[in-house]
Amino acid sequence: MMKYTLAIDQSTSTTKAMLFDEKARLVSRASVDHKQFYPQPGWVEHDPEEILHNTYKAIGLILEKDKSVKKNIISIAITNQRETVVVWDRNTGKPVYNAIVWQCNRGAHICEELIRQGRESEVSAKTGLIINPYFSASGVKWILDNVEGAREHAEAGRLLIGTMDTWLIWNFTNGKNHATDYTNASRTLLFNIHTLNWDDELLDMFTVPSSMVPEVLPCDAIYGSTTLNGLIPETIIAGVLGDSHGALAGQMCFTSGMGKATFGTGSSIMINIGEKALTAPKGLVTSIAFAAKGKIYYAFEGNIHCTGATIKWLQDDLQLIQSAEETEALATSIESTDGVYLVPAFAGLGAPWWDNDARALICGMTRGTNKAHVVRAALESIAFQVKDLIELIQRSGVELNELRVDGGPVKNNFLMQFQADMLQSKINRSPIEEASALGAVLMSQFAMKQLADVEDAMKLRLGNDYIIPSMEISNVNRLYGEWQNAVKRTLMK
DSSP states (O other), X not given: OOOEEEEEEEOSSEEEEEEEOTTOOEEEEEEEEOOOBOSSTTOOEEOHHHHHHHHHHHHHXXXXXXXXXXXXXXXXXXXXXXXXXXXXXXXXXXBSSOEEOTTOOTTHHHHHHHHHTXXXXXXXXXXXXXXXXXXXXXXXXXXXXXXXTHHHHHHTTOXXXXXXXXXXXXXXXXXXXXXXXXXXXXXXXXXXXXXXXXXXXXXXXXXXXGGGOOEEEOTTSEEEEEOTTTTSSXXXXXXXXXXXXXXXXXXXXXXXXXXXXEESSSEEEEEEEESSOOOOOTTOEEEEEEEETTEEXXXXXXXXXXXXXXXXXXXXXXXXXXXXXXXXXXXXTSSOOTTOEEEOOBTBBOTTTOBTTOOXXXXXXXXXXXXXXXXXXXXXXXXXXXXXXXXXXXHTTOOOOEEEEESGGGGOHHHHHHHHHXXXXXXXXXXXXXXXXXXXXHHHHHHTTSOOSHHHHHTTOOOOOEEOOOSOHHHHHHHHHHHHHHHHHHOOO
């Protein structure tokens, strides 16, 4: 009888449930979108209870397809949007406020004050990160400082915090398990990536009581058991990691020098640097890549705020397209953007610029500009932003042996060819779109002893799809130089 792992990918815009078999092959999937809340310019929120409800709904959709599989599910794996943080009451189980999303800039003044105080080098030395509202800590502090009664309840030990994995685990286990993994913890600005503990000085710096933080476990640990609100027989939760880290594992980047680019709402460029936490070059950060088989692996990472989100903006807000699939045909219907550049700084710019005040722009338009030029410029902006980070990684002295790419937008052949052209290097397109979920499944299979080691996991990779650059270097340099000029127009720092 086939045994299955049920993977939950709780991402920025969607919650997906996926069923994987013993060979880590995707068998079935379902997804449910959740609302995005923008209460003020630059602020982004999610409703944690809606996300929990949608998680159960997505799982239900999977089980409806084949009711017999529920008794053959042996583990639940979780991967999640990182940095998005929830504060909830341990007694009632209710959030005290909406989840503050990684894209949200409301904590900028908190971060700016700490930078003004000269705390950045101290924070970076402990966390591998920079002081920025992208990470969770300033969002927690904002909630405690601004939600009525939150500070008092937190000091009394009544409130808990967690990234989305923690929120799901706590609910799945009916409040018995308040836990996260090393990767999600490493993105909060509260966790010391060298000592592998919540850091008292960092907690004090962001005025977060230590009673609020979850237990931290390796990615391939067992996190408890659940019936998923009665949907399945009691099953083990095993295998948890943030989505970008999940994609690194799912792409089988288990050795130093292997890197991946995940194209999602935003994008994460991550390269495995081995078992030592090296200091990242300015513009990048150091994170825990994953913790498995008794080892801690580290990574250099750069995060782009808007990639897939830019395409969604074209569709939902500008209504230039009806679906993302239209973008390839529009982009290839013209020979170039005719000098049009789109810099998607809708929530500021992430790595390597880290400018929260930057704002999006479209430049270079003439009376002859049409929607094809704008759509093509939007796609090209994704590749340009990835190039910004890959160049920085390569200049840092870390050798990038291979870049593997995953996520929905990698199906766009124009985008992938343009990406290879901009990098002047072949890229390897993943044969599985759901690389983050696959990484969580591999961690679950480590925990459940279905896989003995990373070598066994690497044997499960389905194949390679290499895309070779074809653009002349002079043209690459011209286009990239014009992109850099466009970016400079958006920068406020």
